[in-house]
Amino acid sequence: MSTVTLQVVRGDQQSGPVRESYDVPYRDGMSLLDAIFWIREHRDPSLSVRYSCRSANACKECSAIVNGKAGYLCTIRAVPEQEFQIEPLKARSWIKDLVTALD
Numbered sequence: 129m130s131t132v133t134l135q136v137v138r139g140d141q142q143s144g145p146v147r148e149s150y151d152v153p154y155r156d157g158m159s160l161l162d163a164i165f166w167i168r169e170h171r172d173p174s175l176s177v178r179y180s181c182r183s184a185n186a187c188k189e190c191s192a193i194v195n196g197k198a199g200y201l202c203t204i205r206a207v208p209e210q211e212f213q214i215e216p217l218k219a220r221s222w223i224k225d226l227v228t229a230l231d
């Protein structure tokens with residue numbers, strides 16, 4: 129089975145950032161947000177991410193830094209056997225894991 133690896137920045141202002149690695153089973157058409165849902169369901173339900181629409185970049189709540197560039201987790205496709213570095217936005221106050229304040 130193919131997997132995609134997510135290196136996700138976890139933590140909050142008190143604990144500080146820690147990068148955690150998750151191997152997620154790949155499926156066709158999977159977005160990075162789908163991969164995060166898989167992690168929450170199968171590895172750690174406490175992984176925090178903000179989202180509403182889950183697709184099509186309509187709500188813009190799933191913004192994050194992916195491989196060094198700002199983007200929307202629901203529109204960026206996972207790629208099998210590839211690693212993605214995912215961090216919270218730096219321009220907003222950090223709340224927890226991938227969640228930042230809505231300014």
Ligand code: FES
Nearest residue numbers: 182185187188202
């Ligand atoms: S969840 Fe709405 S834009 Fe990604």
